Amino acid sequence: MSSRTLPPFDPADPLGLDDLLSPEDLAVRDTVRSWAADRVLPHIAEWYERGELPDVRGLARELGGIGALGMSLEGYGCAGASAVQYGLACLELEAADSGIRSLVSVQGSLAMYAIHRFGSPEQKQEWLPRMAAGEVIGCFGLTEPDHGSDPSAMRTRARRDGDDWVLDGRKMWITNGSVAGVAVVWAQTEEGVRGFLVPAGTPGFSAPEIRHKWSLRASVTSELVLEAVRLPHDAVLPGVTGLRGPLSCLNHARYGIVWGSMGAARASFQAALAYAGSREQFGRPIAGFQLTQAKLADMAVELHKGLLLAHHLGRRMDAGTLRMEQVSLGKLNNVREAIEICRTSRTILGANGISLEYPVMRHATNLESVLTYEGTVEMHQLVLGKALTGQDAFR
Incomplete structure (x- = not known):
């Protein structure tokens, strides 16, 4: 029998799961944990009680500064981290508050991921570097007031008008909506479901914030309203058609x-x-x-x-x-x-x-x-x- 002394039992890590992590993994985890301890934990109870997330754009820039936005994506200023490292970041962010993790998740895994995977080279270059830095916040418009689990029944429509697209519809329960600089909006077209990049300030587009929530109170949640929103032909994500x-x-x-x-x-x-x-x-x-x-x-x-x-x-x-x-x-x-x-x-x-x-x-x-x-x-x-x-x- 080996005479090696076993490490002591650690109540914080009873299975010794840290042994599965590389030094790079631990460094990512510790960076995000330290940021959350400094910037979120001292204030989160007050934010939650008030039902707001103050200076969300400032927090986004800080998160961009530590490489937490779109961190598993490659290029365009993204960190190119592993899936495990991204997971560890989500773990530490949600240990602070689910609303903070949602901010990062919607930015990176939904809005940036859609552009990175399905966007044109011009769309990627226009949006991803600024989103990775937290200079632009993104949101993801799929769920509708009457269609959540069945997105195939969505009522938001995009029709061609000359060289332009015209969008009409509503999206509901959209994280980051009213603070987003760009919305990835999914709509029915004659060819099937397509994704569109809708910059904030586009005429006919608005994102009123949803109030009176008793959950995710320290998070920006909005409705997206599209009333004859006219977009140029190159606003559509070219890389995919359909719910895939x-x-x-x-x-x-x-x-x-x-x-x-x-x-x-x-x-x-x-x-x-x-x-x-x-x-x-x-x-x-x-x-x-x-x-x-x-x-x-x-x-x-x-x-x-x-x-x-x-x-x-x-x-x-x-x-x-x-x-x-x-x-x-x-x-x-x-x-x-x-x-x-x-x-x-x-x-x-x-x-x-x-x-x-x-x-x-x-x-x-x-x-x-x-x-x-x-x-x-x-x-x-x-x-x-x-x-x-x-x-x-x-x-």
């Missing part, structure tokens, strides 16, 4: 959620663990009671299983072998378990769990939105159901 375009973007964003949801879960679990060690009842810390330890053990198991799943999917993405169904499995499992971890953490904190002094309730309410957007639970169950049975149950 927007759905491939969503798949990339869902991958980030697999990691990000575990960040929210980790922050809630850590708050519960610390609280259990300091809160005394019946003459001793509640961490010493069996029921509390059972909750903490179960949460730790699900948290680190979720992180291991995220890491596995990241390696598959880097290898070019990640399937859409596997991303659905990851999003379905990790968001669902993250919500349960937040709820269980709240029970350990008792009444204090509903206070913004602690992050638990904020993360729990944010995750209710994360559970729904970019594919509801039901849609991901049906994606997996079709893959398992070969039977399409969507209709």
Whole structure:
């Protein structure tokens, strides 16, 4: 038997998952964690309570400065990071707040990804360098007031008028909408669904902000209104026709959620663990009671299983072998378990769990939105159901 001394058990990393990360991976994680600790955590409770994200353009420029925007894309000022490194960034951003991760995810995985993958060389050069630097914020217009899970029924239309395109329609629940310098808008055309780049300030285009949210309060959420919006012929993304375009973007964003949801879960679990060690009842810390330890053990198991799943999917993405169904499995499992971890953490904190002094309730309410957007639970169950049975149950 080897006489090697085992490393001590680390409550923050009970499975030793850091051993799977390279020095470059750890450097990315630590950079984003440090930024979030300095720029988000001291203020996020106040932002959430006020229902706003102040100076979002300034935050975007800072995120561009650390290479977090479009970080897994190549060229045009993008960092060219690995999928695992992008996932680690999402983990740390959502450990601060889901709204911050959403800002980065929509910018990079939806708007920039669409332009990078399907745009013309001129479109890429016009928009991507400025978006990577955070000088221009982007948004992604797919969901409509009456059509969320079934984008094939979208009512937004684009018709040709001479050399121009004219767009009419509405999009709903659009992150970054009212602060975006460019919107990637998907619309029905005679040829099928096409993507269009709509610069802010285009006549007929507006993005009123949605208020009175009880989730993702520290995030800009908007409606997009297009009333006879006239665009030049080269505003269309030339590289794709059909729903394959927007759905491939969503798949990339869902991958980030697999990691990000575990960040929210980790922050809630850590708050519960610390609280259990300091809160005394019946003459001793509640961490010493069996029921509390059972909750903490179960949460730790699900948290680190979720992180291991995220890491596995990241390696598959880097290898070019990640399937859409596997991303659905990851999003379905990790968001669902993250919500349960937040709820269980709240029970350990008792009444204090509903206070913004602690992050638990904020993360729990944010995750209710994360559970729904970019594919509801039901849609991901049906994606997996079709893959398992070969039977399409969507209709």
